[in-house]
Amino acid sequence: MPYALVAPIVVVLGAILGYPVYYLVRLSLEKYGLFELIQHHGTYIGLHNFGSVLHDSVFWHTLLRTVVFTVANVTLTMVLGVLIALLLVRVSTWVRLLVTAGLVLVWSMPPVVAVQVWSWMTNVQNGILNYLLTELHVGNFFQHNWYLTTFSQYSMVTTLIVWGALPFVAITVYAALSQVPHELVEAAQIDGARAWRVLKDVTLPVLTPVLLILTSLSIIWDFGVFTQPYLLIGPGQQTTSNYLMSVYLYVEGYGQTNFGRGAAISILMLAIVAAMSVVYVRRMLRVGEEQ
Amino acid sequence: MRYRILAVLAAALALGVVAATAGASGQRAQANTLTVWLQVDAQNGWPNVVAAANSAFEASHPGWTVNVEYQQWTDHLQKFDATIAGNDTPDVIEMGNTEMTKYMASGAFANITADKSQFANSSKWLEGLTASSTYHNKLYGVPYYAGSRVITYRSDLFAKAGIKKVPKSLSQFQADLVKVGKMEKHVKGFAPLYVGGEDWYTALGFVFDYNGSIATYKHGKWIGTLDSKNSIKGLTRFKQFFDATQPKSTANLDGSNPYPYTVFSQGKTAANYGPAWYTCCTGKKYAKVTKQFVMPSHVAGQPMPGFLGGSDLSVPAQSSNKAEALAWIADFTSTTSEKALQAKGNIPNATNLLTNAVNDRAAAKSWFVPQATNWVNVENGNILKTMLAQLLSGQLSVTKAAEVASQNIAQTLNQS
Amino acid sequence: MSRRRTPVLGWNLVGIVLFAVMVFPVFWMVSTAFKSDDEIYSFTPTWFPGHPTLHHFRTAIDRPYFWTDVKNTVIVVLITVAIALVLSFFAALALAKYRFTGRKLFIVLVIGIQMLPPTGLVIPLYVVLARYQEVNKLSGVILVYLTFALPFCVWTLRGFLIGIPKELEEAAMVDGSTRLGAFVRILLPLVAPGLVATSVFAFITSWNEYIFARTLLSSGSTQTITVWLSYFYGGARSVDWGAVMAGSTLISIPVVIFFLLVQRRIAFGLTAGAVRG
Numbered sequence: 001m002p003y004a005l006v007a008p009i010v011v012v013l014g015a016i017l018g019y020p021v022y023y024l025v026r027l028s029l030e031k032y033g034l035f036e037l038i039q040h041h042g043t044y045i046g047l048h049n050f051g052s053v054l055h056d057s058v059f060w061h062t063l064l065r066t067v068v069f070t071v072a073n074v075t076l077t078m079v080l081g082v083l084i085a086l087l088l089v090r091v092s093t094w095v096r097l098l099v100t101a102g103l104v105l106v107w108s109m110p111p112v113v114a115v116q117v118w119s120w121m122t123n124v125q126n127g128i129l130n131y132l133l134t135e136l137h138v139g140n141f142f143q144h145n146w147y148l149t150t151f152s153q154y155s156m157v158t159t160l161i162v163w164g165a166l167p168f169v170a171i172t173v174y175a176a177l178s179q180v181p182h183e184l185v186e187a188a189q190i191d192g193a194r195a196w197r198v199l200k201d202v203t204l205p206v207l208t209p210v211l212l213i214l215t216s217l218s219i220i221w222d223f224g225v226f227t228q229p230y231l232l233i234g235p236g237q238q239t240t241s242n243y244l245m246s247v248y249l250y251v252e253g254y255g256q257t258n259f260g261r262g263a264a265i266s267i268l269m270l271a272i273v274a275a276m277s278v279v280y281v282r283r284m285l286r287v288g289e290e291q
Numbered sequence: 292m293r294y295r296i297l298a299v300l301a302a303a304l305a306l307g308v309v310a311a312t313a314g315a316s317g318q319r320a321q322a323n324t325l326t327v328w329l330q331v332d333a334q335n336g337w338p339n340v341v342a343a344a345n346s347a348f349e350a351s352h353p354g355w356t357v358n359v360e361y362q363q364w365t366d367h368l369q370k371f372d373a374t375i376a377g378n379d380t381p382d383v384i385e386m387g388n389t390e391m392t393k394y395m396a397s398g399a400f401a402n403i404t405a406d407k408s409q410f411a412n413s414s415k416w417l418e419g420l421t422a423s424s425t426y427h428n429k430l431y432g433v434p435y436y437a438g439s440r441v442i443t444y445r446s447d448l449f450a451k452a453g454i455k456k457v458p459k460s461l462s463q464f465q466a467d468l469v470k471v472g473k474m475e476k477h478v479k480g481f482a483p484l485y486v487g488g489e490d491w492y493t494a495l496g497f498v499f500d501y502n503g504s505i506a507t508y509k510h511g512k513w514i515g516t517l518d519s520k521n522s523i524k525g526l527t528r529f530k531q532f533f534d535a536t537q538p539k540s541t542a543n544l545d546g547s548n549p550y551p552y553t554v555f556s557q558g559k560t561a562a563n564y565g566p567a568w569y570t571c572c573t574g575k576k577y578a579k580v581t582k583q584f585v586m587p588s589h590v591a592g593q594p595m596p597g598f599l600g601g602s603d604l605s606v607p608a609q610s611s612n613k614a615e616a617l618a619w620i621a622d623f624t625s626t627t628s629e630k631a632l633q634a635k636g637n638i639p640n641a642t643n644l645l646t647n648a649v650n651d652r653a654a655a656k657s658w659f660v661p662q663a664t665n666w667v668n669v670e671n672g673n674i675l676k677t678m679l680a681q682l683l684s685g686q687l688s689v690t691k692a693a694e695v696a697s698q699n700i701a702q703t704l705n706q707s
Numbered sequence: 708m709s710r711r712r713t714p715v716l717g718w719n720l721v722g723i724v725l726f727a728v729m730v731f732p733v734f735w736m737v738s739t740a741f742k743s744d745d746e747i748y749s750f751t752p753t754w755f756p757g758h759p760t761l762h763h764f765r766t767a768i769d770r771p772y773f774w775t776d777v778k779n780t781v782i783v784v785l786i787t788v789a790i791a792l793v794l795s796f797f798a799a800l801a802l803a804k805y806r807f808t809g810r811k812l813f814i815v816l817v818i819g820i821q822m823l824p825p826t827g828l829v830i831p832l833y834v835v836l837a838r839y840q841e842v843n844k845l846s847g848v849i850l851v852y853l854t855f856a857l858p859f860c861v862w863t864l865r866g867f868l869i870g871i872p873k874e875l876e877e878a879a880m881v882d883g884s885t886r887l888g889a890f891v892r893i894l895l896p897l898v899a900p901g902l903v904a905t906s907v908f909a910f911i912t913s914w915n916e917y918i919f920a921r922t923l924l925s926s927g928s929t930q931t932i933t934v935w936l937s938y939f940y941g942g943a944r945s946v947d948w949g950a951v952m953a954g955s956t957l958i959s960i961p962v963v964i965f966f967l968l969v970q971r972r973i974a975f976g977l978t979a980g981a982v983r984g
Binding site: 002003005006008009010012013016017019020021023024027032037040084087088090091092095096098099102103104105106107108109110111112113114115116117118120121123125126128131163166167220223224226227231245246249250253254259262263266267269270273274277280281284285 | 714715718719721722723725726729730732733735736739747748749750751752794795797798800801802804805807810811813814815816818819820822823824825826827828829830831832833834835837838850851853854857858861911914915917918922933936937939948951952954955958959962963965966967
Binding site for chain 1: 549
């Protein structure tokens with residue numbers, strides 16, 4: 001019986017995912033450019049694509065940049081998300097409802113929409129950000145271009161991504177916090193335990209699994225992020241000096257019709273992500289086993 | 292019972308698939324539609340020329356309709372590749388003359404050598420454009436129009452600043468712009484010249500003005516030459532000129548967002564450097580004071596070499612309407628059409644149509660990109676834009692930025 | 708547990724500031740959409756539209772392909788959700804109610820696929836679909852969306868199904884009805900909220916999807932609405948920010964509505980996380 005229930009989905013996934021994955025491996029061993037695309041037929045060249053990617057300093061720089069970017073984004077998201085959750089515990093009910101409503105609203109913004117709003121707010125001529133910073137006397141930001149240097153570009157991308165990711169983290173952590181048994185906290189407080197001890201001995205054990213899952217999910221998402229950097233920085237501004245992994249793969253493989261090379265980069269990237277997901281998958285597997 | 296569930300499942304799946312294909316098949320073009328991809332320039336600059344060609348074609352081909360889809364330069368090739376992959380190409384596509392080689396070499400376009408005579412003035416086509424649509428002595432495209440780059444300026448502002456004559460040299464032009472800039476300081480956000488730092492057609496004009504170049508082909512290999520002595524001289528001069536006449540915040544703008552003529556029409560600049568048809572869009576308010584001259588060289592009395600841009604019209608090899616596609620192209624590049632394009636500030640596709648317009652004079656001294664199969668990847672990889680943003684914003688020195696770009700260009704061009 | 712008054716007041720203040728900062732971009736989008744061009748392009752911005760106008764909404768809707776692309780998106784999303792829901796319900800049932808060999812492997816597959824970065828699969832999916840002439844067609848995109856919607860739906864539904872006590876099922880069977888009957892009469896009403904929540908999440912994910920839509924759909928008439936919006940600016944002349952913001956607002960509305968619908972379930976589980984961009 002269970003097999004009959006599972007069979008259709010396995011067949012569908014096998015057909016629309018299994019075959020492309022097989023094809024990915026095959027493509028990575030082939031020369032497959034515009035000419036081959038027209039012929040619908042590649043030429044086998046062995047491991048040449050992998051060799052050329054691994055010997056390309058652009059690949060290594062991109063990898064390093066992506067790792068730094070991921071660490072920065074995940075750290076900001078997690079720290080701010082937990083702080084917001086802790087805040088939600090402390091405020092009055094109506095403020096909590098207000099903030100939660102705001103968070104849900106932000107959560108529901110489609111990424112492409114968020115990108116448009118961001119580029120409008122950071123517009124050189126009429127962006128509200130430049131106006132506000134100038135008015136608040138942070139400095140003269142009149143016609144300041146936020147996309148002039150790679151660092152500045154990614155500061156903007158980071159604010160956008162963290163802003164979009166905060167609601168998920170904050171709300172989930174808050175939900176976990178409300179699972180912390182009240183009696184325990186009170187008991188500890190009556191015993192005269194200091195705040196941080198309560199946090200360490202009572203709150204953290206409940207939070208740890210949730211934080212672990214959230215962190216690994218964030219790492220995986222931010223490592224493979226595409227829409228925000230690609231659109232916010234702009235398709236015409238993607239270069240070897242500001243690629244992230246996904247964008248690199250998209251531009252070198254798809255944009256320049258070099259599918260074989262693109263496939264090789266894809267495989268390397270998938271391998272890295274797979275290695276990173278091990279922690280998460282194992283944990284979820286345990287959840288799946290518990291019934 | 293198991294079967295019942297499976298039956299429900301199968302029914303649901305079938306329903307989904309039917310709905311999916313129904314949704315998709317609605318999108319397929321009808322048999323008698325000729326799909327044409329033109330660039331937005333036509334939509335903005337000369338929609339009437341397009342409309343005229345369409346009605347001429349539809350009159351001579353009863354039952355046919357022309358569907359013109361306007362494309363952006365930034366991603367039309369990626370979209371075109373997708374249609375090649377899906378065997379769903381347009382019947383006619385406008386290609387930039389720098390983009391042709393890769394596609395001709397890959398067999399993406401129909402060979403139209405035998406059809407050449409059916410196009411007006413085809414024996415007098417501009418050499419540059421004909422060369423860009425020829426590969427191994429076979430013709431794969433029809434020259435559409437060319438464009439040289441000229442200075443479009445506000446004559447009222449120049450006059451007000453006491454500038455009576457059109458500048459004869461680069462340094463004089465720069466001094467004039469600085470003067471205008473000082474005078475208009477009260478206008479918030481005013482830039483004497485507005486081009487956008489990443490507009491590499493402008494920057495490379497300086498390189499060629501100092502006898503520099505982009506890349507040369509030697510012993511079967513491409514060598515990047517942007518870091519040669521002369522090229523560096525040109526780039527250094529460009530940075531100087533840019534720093535004096537444009538705000539730094541435009542260092543990484545490529546002139547497509549905002550368009551230079553939009554800035555012009557908002558009264559926030561005194562001059563643009565770009566295609567002569569910019570006059571189309573400088574705004575009603577300034578229509579009378581919009582004038583043009585040829586960009587001067589650093590050598591007094593000479594013009595600066597300008598990029599000879601242009602477009603060709605090709606028929607994708609997978610199109611099943613080749614005859615109709617060629618007929619439409621013939622209508623669109625007729626003498627009347629080309630003259631109308633010329634009136635809009637373009638260079639027509641044949642020498643017998645040339646006049647003494649500012650545009651045609653500017654074309655006298657021009658430069659072109661290396662004719663390498665992979666050149667288009669240099670453009671797609673934004674290598675030149677990166678270099679310019681880096682050196683203009685001060686992230687890298689001129690020499691360093693040029694060295695990096697030069698290496699990247701050589702690597703890209705030599706990739707098999 | 709009497710808390711002192713001042714700290715709560717202070718925290719409330721922080722909460723309100725946080726709310727303002729987080730919501731500001733959304734507010735700015737809507738506010739800009741209703742402003743006149745003069746207000747939008749002024750160097751000193753106004754907070755609220757002085758003379759609210761629908762002009763930009765009209766411009767956005769009148770842009771080529773708006774309705775076509777909305778229609779495309781609705782078709783893609785509805786079919787994806789429908790197929791995903793049916794297929795994944797049965798698989799979720801198997802996971803929640805049965806132990807079987809290969810179960811573990813199946814779980815790893817379901818979770819693993821959700822972890823794959825979509826960009827990594829753009830190239831092979833593109834080339835494979837191209838071979839079968841499925842590029843630039845909605846059916847191709849639906850197939851791709853299914854790969855990502857299915858695992859997610861299985862996992863979420865499984866969570867809802869586990870919550871249903873076995874006794875209820877068994878009680879229904881004792882009545883002499885078949886298992887399918889039991890399923891329809893007793894299980895279905897209980898799972899309904901879970902089905903709704905899952906389909907809404909799947910709906911939002913597909914509605915928001917960008918990279919595959921951009922890669923696989925190349926002409927204006929076959930695109931989805933997110934791609935339509937992303938091409939908004941490269942448009943003619945300069946960017947019409949008022950219209951871009953109006954278009955953005957229009958595209959967000961369905962998502963916001965659906966999000967509010969399942970809002971309470973969001974706190975339920977991590978599963979909702981898959982909805983993120």
